[in-house]
Amino acid sequence: MSLTVIAVFDAARGKEDALRTALEAMIEPSLEEPGCLAYQPYVDPSRPGNMVIIEEWTDRAALERHFGTPHFQHVARELEALLSRPFTLRHLIGAGEASPAARR
Structure with missing residues (x-):
């Protein structure tokens, strides 16, 4: 069962470009890691300081x-100098992979 991670980042005022650069620099080395299936940053076009990375890993150990x-x-x-607040992570698995108790 693979693990999808959504990491959410809010840039400090004036740090939007630096945050984008820092997150984009993570793409190549992360994709080269064993267990990394996908690693893609996104920017909210209406809020350029709000960025998300959607990652997929083979399992929690790889993450x-x-x-x-x-x-x-x-x-x-x-990131300590670039963010207005700490980033958040959400760990997701496919709905069909969740146990019946987890679906309630």
Whole structure:
């Protein structure tokens, strides 16, 4: 069962371009990681400071390894100066993969 992650970022005023650059720099090294199936940043056209990365990983262990990589550690430090608030993560699985209890 793969794991889809939605990461939401809100840029601090005037930091929109720097945030976009930092997130785009994560694409290539993340896609090269074992277990990374997809990694794509998006920008809200009506709110350019609001950005989302939609990621897909083979499993939670692959995602946890991602958090320990040098490129993730680097961007995490950069984000401290670029965001108006901490980013959020949502972990999702396919609806057909959820247990009956999780669907309630």
